Amino acid sequence: MAALDHELLVERTEALDEADLADLCEATDAAIIEGGGFGWVEAQGREALARHFRGVLLVPAIELFIARLDGVPVGSAQLIRPPRNNEAQAFGAQLTHAYIAPYARGHGLARLLVRRVEERAASLGHRVLNLDVRETQSTAINLFEGLGYTRWGTHPAYARVRGRTVSGHYYFKLLEPPHGRPLDMRAGG
């Protein structure tokens, strides 16, 4: 899938103006209604989603990335960094809540979004990116496996969606450091 004549942009966001927030909320509800991503099962409406994103921007451990198609926010992802007290796992971070609105899919934006989050995580010193996905989200599974994520486990009771228990897959990817040596995966390394 190629970008063709669309402008694709992913940026880390520290503030959202009202117009961008409105577009982002619309994109989020559209993704929820279509059935994928973000943990929510039912559409939330603009007010609840705006509260969510304003809250996310206040949390130091979370970085918000916005995907834009022709300048308009159409999706997002969050990079969650480990708490400061978790020194032993400070080398890892979590990619979560990644989605693109159905009307903006197929242009390569999700691939760009994930790559930007990976680059940022690596630049912050993280060497591992972890994520998990419902087994039913086959497009996302293709996306992550295509980007080199390794599935290391499946949780049989991962989520409940409309009264049904759904299993979920857990993935990780080793990140290339901008400088220095890659992570040594050998035990004790």
Ligand SMILES: CC(C)(COP(=O)(O)OP(=O)(O)OC[C@H]1O[C@@H](n2cnc3c(N)ncnc32)[C@H](O)[C@@H]1OP(=O)(O)O)[C@@H](O)C(=O)NCCC(=O)NCCS
């Ligand atoms: C998964 C999702 C983010 C992909 O968004 P997108 O912008 O359309 O994806 P891209 O155009 O960047 O495509 C990247 C890769 O995703 C996979 N993919 C995208 N659309 C696909 C489709 N219709 N069928 C199968 N695989 C597909 C492919 O591996 C594709 O790589 P390719 O172009 O080399 O074939 C989007 O479908 C989505 O938001 N789904 C619901 C939410 C979700 O599952 N989120 C992830 C859980 S955290």
